[in-house]
Amino acid sequence: MHQPSRFIHDNFLLENAYAEELYHEYASKMPIIDYHNHLPPLQIAENKIFENISQIWISGDHYKWRAMRTLGIDERYITGSVSDIEKFRKWAYTVPYTMRNPLYHWTHMELDRYFGITDLLNAENADTIYHKTSEKLQTEAFSCQQLLSRMNVESLCTTDDPIDPLEHHRKLADSDFQIKVSMAFRPDKAIFIGMDSYIAYLENLGEVCDISIDSFDTLCDALRNRVAYFHENGCRLCDHGFEHMYAEDFSETEVKAIFRKKYDGLTLSEEEVLKFQSAILQFLSTLYYEFGWVQQFHLGALRNNNSRMLDKIGPDTGWDSIGDFQQASSLSRFLNTMDRQNKLTKTIIYNNNPTDNNMMASMIGNFNDGSIKGKVQFGSGWWFMDQKEGMTDQMNALSNIGLISSFIGMLTDSRSFLSFPRHEYFRRILCNLFGKDIQNGELPNDMTWIGKLIEDICYHNAKEYFDF
Structure with a gap:
């Protein structure tokens, strides 16, 4: 086989003529909607x-x-x-x-x-x-803005704490920058009651809201305040990063007592932590439905494994791994609770353990009720799974058990302004999957229709799904 003179050549990862046509004639032309990343809004606003x-x-x-x-x-x-x-x-x-x-x-x-x-x-x-x-x-x-523009980015969505004043997003909204920069509400620090820093965080949250957070009810008031504030500033998504979903049974009396116990400096049991986190998550999910947001859940990462290096250089520095948590029952209970109340908003579930792919692909089908195309999504391969094999496995599981034609495609989930070729990487892998099936006779040689599906997965489905 002839080896191209350039390593990253025009047909990189494309193994036959069908894949080449799907990529060059359909996928490559689509704008990018990067609906989840960790880019710093300050650097975009200042055009660093x-x-x-x-x-x-x-x-x-x-x-x-x-x-x-x-x-x-x-x-x-x-x-x-x-x-x-x-x-x-x-x-x-x-x-x-x-x-x-x-x-x-x-x-x-x-x-x-x-x-x-x-x-x-x-x-x-x-x-x-x-x-x-x-x-x-x-x-x-x-500059940052030009780097985004040269990659044909149409819109992107950063990830922001409820405390964030969003001044950089407002500056961008008032500017002539053509790319839509939205945000995702990330309130995990208000959920993780087991953290030593929990009450200190609530004090900061209360200052931003001008609310004294000294009870479960005032915490809910503060979170509603910030959801409304984010919504006024164009936010239409939230994001959460959990080991697994929180879906324990609880009573209002229990949850209020758990908050008071933490507020008074007492130690909570694991059961109390899970009950409280379940209550706050259910409250927030109800808010997301009320405001018409998309909720995102990144599940399965086991974080901060190396305590020595965590103490030395802090979190998010490369000491995390795939976790082997039990996911199905709690995820089912959470989705079913919200669906039974008729308050299940659009939902994206990201999986970080390849052994759970088929389960995740089957789970979303339980709650796609015909009201919205692709209402509950199996998100693209995440973190340790956002490579060729991981993305292929995710798309194969979704194809086999659900409808890949309704898939909202790729996102960078990155902190780097140079990461947007990952959309191209995904698109090449996607086109190669379909191209090989056409060559094998497993799909018809209908390039017009399959090309439309490719364009939908790369762009149109996300464009329809999100309200930016």
């Missing part, structure tokens, strides 16, 4: 210009950090205080060792799509590529 590629590419990227640590690179070259070029040199040294990890594909797609660099990154060309990319990044043509 980065000094060098390390600051935009390595800083905050725990995918890269984990790879570097595995290769034996000292932490000072990862999250430490050495210079940016020294960090880049260590990352460039690491890249050839990441073969068969998605980082190898992402790295070279991003170098090509943003900077036109087709060379394979390694220790020998690190300095050349560092200076070439950094020189471009220091220009207005490579």
